[in-house]
Amino acid sequence: MAADQRPKADTLALRQRLIRSEANDLALRLARHYTGHQDVVVLDHAYHGHLSSLIDISPYKFRNLDGQKEWVHVAPLPDTYRGPYREDHPNPAMAYANEVKRVVSSAQEKGRKIAAFFAESLPSVGGQIIPPAGYFSQVAEHIRKAGGVFVADEIQVGFGRVGKHFWAFQLQGKDFVPDIVTMGKSIGNGHPVACVAATQPVARAFEATGVEYFNTFGGSPVSCAVGLAVLNVLEKEQLQDHATSVGSFLMQLLGQQKIKHPIVGDVRGVGLFIGVDLIKDEATRTPATEEAAYLVSRLKENYVLLSTDGPGRNILKFKPPMCFSLDNARQVVAKLDAILTDMEEKVRSCETLRLQP
Numbered sequence: 001m002a003a004d005q006r007p008k009a010d011t012l013a014l015r016q017r018l019i020r021s022e023a024n025d026l027a028l029r030l031a032r033h034y035t036g037h038q039d040v041v042v043l044d045h046a047y048h049g050h051l052s053s054l055i056d057i058s059p060y061k062f063r064n065l066d067g068q069k070e071w072v073h074v075a076p077l078p079d080t081y082r083g084p085y086r087e088d089h090p091n092p093a094m095a096y097a098n099e100v101k102r103v104v105s106s107a108q109e110k111g112r113k114i115a116a117f118f119a120e121s122l123p124s125v126g127g128q129i130i131p132p133a134g135y136f137s138q139v140a141e142h143i144r145k146a147g148g149v150f151v152a153d154e155i156q157v158g159f160g161r162v163g164k165h166f167w168a169f170q171l172q173g174k175d176f177v178p179d180i181v182t183m184g185k186s187i188g189n190g191h192p193v194a195c196v197a198a199t200q201p202v203a204r205a206f207e208a209t210g211v212e213y214f215n216t217f218g219g220s221p222v223s224c225a226v227g228l229a230v231l232n233v234l235e236k237e238q239l240q241d242h243a244t245s246v247g248s249f250l251m252q253l254l255g256q257q258k259i260k261h262p263i264v265g266d267v268r269g270v271g272l273f274i275g276v277d278l279i280k281d282e283a284t285r286t287p288a289t290e291e292a293a294y295l296v297s298r299l300k301e302n303y304v305l306l307s308t309d310g311p312g313r314n315i316l317k318f319k320p321p322m323c324f325s326l327d328n329a330r331q332v333v334a335k336l337d338a339i340l341t342d343m344e345e346k347v348r349s350c351e352t353l354r355l356q357p
Contacts, residue, residue: 019217020155020184021049023194024118026213027180028053030198031116031149034179034205039071041103041117041143043078045311047125048118048153057118060125073107073114075100077123078131081266081277082285096131097138104146114148116180121168122157127310128275128317130268136172149179149202155194156273159186160234161322163244163271171270186322189233191226192217239322243271249326250274250318253333261340263288263352274318275309280350287312288350291343298339304332 032038040057042048047060055061056069068074078096080087085095104114117139123129140150157168158181165171169178179202184194198206206213217223234240251269254276258264265279278288278295292314296306309317320328348354 019192019194021051023182023196024048025051026196027151027182034202035115037113037115039112039114041073045126073103075103077126093132093134100139101142114146116149116151117143118151120153124156127315137176151180152178155184160240188226189230193223247271250329262355276316278314287314289314302335
């Protein structure tokens, strides 16, 4: 293929997003066919894709567009740092799961029927959230009791990124198994590939409709070869174990930054999925939105590309390539440290930049 005929990088990125979106759209269809219900419960500030059906179940998007549909029900993020049930709560998993139960009950009182609960196994756009252990299993109990299914979106966090497990939902305990799992992005290492896995009852219910799922690009031998190559590299180069060791080291380095710089309110994560929560003051944990944007811009000038997430756009998100090394971690944190020190000396735009640790 001639150079001018090759897909542009932005075109490939768009295809990747669309393929990812198609996986979640299919999961939604599977859930509705299996349950015979329409409604969906999602987490606040969630994002599940670009298609209209998925914007409807993505508070991150619909709050700025057409608003919330009557068939969509939003539960609080299981955020133990700045949510209603924090690190000092005796059982945050149960407390947040009971919020989902409350949302379901409220919907049922209005005559609504729940088809599915959609959640990223580790909410990313929501702020690099690590749900408390046991939360998903309790949520699944409430959802299944209402006649719905549990959909785990592993598109950003699957394939060994969390280190301890191949799938992030496994962090919730060996007894928890979703009804549907969606995959994308990392499955193709940049190539537009996605996948949906479901239990046999869910898959057979969809098959029984006689309306086959057809996709022009589905089953492409090129995409299949790419997916197999990715799996081979993950195994051959032991990238899951690598994510554990490098991620633990990076967490340790970032933890030292938390001690040194008061603007770092929280460091949370597992494997190579890490969030650094920047705050304006320690008492209220007010998001340091402007400071985070400034920091990201300064890092870019130093050839480090990070971005922010979370409702306050104040969470630095670390989701590097799986080949990210110990030296890479040292280099990134050294630059982060230098810029934060400079901000404390010259910017001083909020209380935490004026405090001496």
